[in-house]
Amino acid sequence: MTLSARIRHALVLLAVSVFLPSAVSASGTWMTLTDSAVPDDVVLCDDDYTGDITMTFLGDCTLGGEEKSRNSKLGFRKRVEENGLDFPLREMSRLTLYDDLTVANLECVLTDRSLKRVEKEYNFSGPTAYTEILTSAGADCVTLANNHSHDYGEEGYADTKAALEASGVCWFGTDAPAVWRSGDGVMIGFIGVSYSLTGERYRQYTRQMNYLKELGCAAVVTVMHAGTEYSYSAPDSYQRQIVSRAMECGSALVIGHHPHVVQGYDILDGVPVVYSLGNCSFGGTTHAKDSDALAVQAVLSFTEGRLVRITLRFFPISITSDSHYNNYSPCFLTGRDAQRVLEKMKKSTGRDPGEWTETDGASVVVDIP
Numbered sequence: 001m002t003l004s005a006r007i008r009h010a011l012v013l014l015a016v017s018v019f020l021p022s023a024v025s026a027s028g029t030w031m032t033l034t035d036s037a038v039p040d041d042v043v044l045c046d047d048d049y050t051g052d053i054t055m056t057f058l059g060d061c062t063l064g065g066e067e068k069s070r071n072s073k074l075g076f077r078k079r080v081e082e083n084g085l086d087f088p089l090r091e092m093s094r095l096t097l098y099d100d101l102t103v104a105n106l107e108c109v110l111t112d113r114s115l116k117r118v119e120k121e122y123n124f125s126g127p128t129a130y131t132e133i134l135t136s137a138g139a140d141c142v143t144l145a146n147n148h149s150h151d152y153g154e155e156g157y158a159d160t161k162a163a164l165e166a167s168g169v170c171w172f173g174t175d176a177p178a179v180w181r182s183g184d185g186v187m188i189g190f191i192g193v194s195y196s197l198t199g200e201r202y203r204q205y206t207r208q209m210n211y212l213k214e215l216g217c218a219a220v221v222t223v224m225h226a227g228t229e230y231s232y233s234a235p236d237s238y239q240r241q242i243v244s245r246a247m248e249c250g251s252a253l254v255i256g257h258h259p260h261v262v263q264g265y266d267i268l269d270g271v272p273v274v275y276s277l278g279n280c281s282f283g284g285t286t287h288a289k290d291s292d293a294l295a296v297q298a299v300l301s302f303t304e305g306r307l308v309r310i311t312l313r314f315f316p317i318s319i320t321s322d323s324h325y326n327n328y329s330p331c332f333l334t335g336r337d338a339q340r341v342l343e344k345m346k347k348s349t350g351r352d353p354g355e356w357t358e359t360d361g362a363s364v365v366v367d368i369p
Contacts, residue, residue, distance in 0.1 A: 027100045028182040030141050030170030033211070049186040049218065053300045056095045057223075058104040059257045059277030059293055062148070062284045063088070063133055064126020065108075067117070069286075076126070076283030076328050083329075085130070088281040089137035091331045095295060095315065096138040101180050103190065103223065104134065104280065105257050106142035106171075108151070111159035115152040123151040124284055128159070131167035133281070141180070144173035145192025146225040146258070172223075174201070177208045179217065186302060189217035193224040196238045197245045209249040219252040219300055219307045227259040227276055230289060232348055235263065235275045247271050252307055253298055261290045262341055264349030265312070265365075272298070272310055272365070275348065279319045281328050288326050291318045292333075292341045297362075312365040314353050316341035332361065 062076075069075040080087060089096070096102040108124035109115075110131065117123040134142065142164065150157050164171045172178035178190045189212030197205055212220050224246075226238045235243075239256065246254050247269060254273040256263070263276035278293030295317055301309040316338040321331040333341060338356040342363055345353045354363040 028180050030101075030178060030180050032165075032170055032172060032176050032178050034176045048304050049182070049184050049302050050304055051184070051302060053101075053182065053186065053188065053302070054099040055188075055221070055298045055300070056092075056099045056102040057255045057274075057277060057296045057298070058089075058092060058096075058102065058139065059280040059295075060107045060146075060260065061088075061104045061134075061139075061142075061281045062108045062124050062279075063106070063110070063130040063281065064124055065283040066123060067125070072286070074286040074325055079328050080130070080133070085132040086136040088133050088328050088330075089139065090329060091321065092139075092280070092295060092317075093137045094332070095297060099138075099297065100182065101141065101188075102137075102139045103141045103143060103221075103255075104139045105146060105223070105225065105277075106134075106144060106160070106164075107146045107148045108283070109149065109156035109160050110163045111152060111156050113155070113159065115156050115159075117152055118150065120151070122148070122284065124148050125152060125156070126283070128163035128166075131163050131169055134169050135167055139169070141170040141172070141178060141190070143190070143192040143223045143225070144171050145194040145223065147194065149173065174204070177212055179212065179215065186305070187215065187217045188300070189213075189215070189220040191220060191222050191251075193222060193226065193242050193246070195226050197242050202245060205245070206249055209251070213250065218302060218305055220250065221298075222246040222251040222254045224254060224256045225258045226256065227263065229259050230261055231259055232261060232263070232344060234348060234350075239275055243268065243273050252300070253310060255296065255298075260288075262292055262294050262344045262348075264345035264347070264351055265314075265353060266349050266351050272312055274312070280317075280330055282319050282326070283328055286326050288319055291320055291326070292344065293317050293319050293330065294341060294345075295330075313360070313362040314342065314345070314365070315362045316356065334358070334361075
């Protein structure tokens with residue numbers, strides 16, 4: 001299929017998405033841009049939009065865990081069984097139910113089958129019913145561009161995508177970008193990157209970026225899964241490479257995770273970059289090495305269809321609301337605990353995120369042109 005034909009069919013998907021099974025956010029519609037046969041029509045999207053779009057980004061959400069922890073009294077499944085499917089992201093709902101769209105990193109396989117696991121150190125999975133953890137919190141899109149989405153091979157990956165689609169949660173990965181379209185017609189594109197942008201990965205990324213631009217996306221967000229695990233130091237060479245190439249291709253914002261700890265942010269040639277949010281609802285362990293993490297809101301301001309400003313709000317969180325062990329239900333931090341997270345960010349990149357304030361419940365970075 002030619003690029004022009006793909007653009008036409010994607011525009012139609014966005015135009016008729018109200019009639020197709022797709023994810024709906026608080027104020028718009030999501031669509032994963034995979035190839036499919038549709039009528040050869042074109043719909044024009046609003047390029048005169050003036051207003052703000054508020055996005056929330058959550059870090060690693062491992063909804064389940066290893067097979068050996070299935071029946072553990074302290075495991076993820078037991079906590080959900082005892083407390084309900086809304087328990088893991090109940091506190092995050094304070095952000096995610098009142099924004100325009102939410103993107104989380106789903107770092108596990110969702111399947112109801114007994115599949116052969118890939119030979120590696122950790123394999124994470126949960127039942128398909130766990131999609132309700134996302135929908136109950138208003139998490140309307142997830143990235144699958146990470147190192148655990150294929151823990152049970154292509155079959156597990158396919159099961160995960162099918163479960164998300166059946167529940168109305170959009171997804172994007174290295175194999176497909178996604179688009180969010182507001183009720184006013186403005187479109188935001190999302191591309192997932194895992195580990196690096198070299199060789200064919202970079203060529204694929206470039207194709208996806210050009211595709212989203214030609215569709216008429218007013219901004220494209222790159223979500224990267226990269227970096228050195230448990231490193232509080234400066235971003236490593238892979239993170240810097242991804243950020244550099246994403247900027248060259250025209251990404252308006254870069255949000256990262258994978259190191260399992262908080263790393264800092266930077267503003268490079270007007271492009272805000274958050275290198276690592278850390279974990280969120282992380283079912284991979286009962287006792288995390290570091291419970292500090294971050295949720296981020298980005299407010300994109302448009303004037304007549306042109307992105308003129310990005311405002312970032314940093315929300316320090318703990319990945320557990322129990323001080324004795326990981327109960328997989330993150331909560332917001334306050335006071336000195338919140339400031340500790342912001343200090344970790346500053347130590348990582350040297351850029352000061354500011355002071356945590358009681359009134360805002362967050363540190364605010366404004367006016368990034």
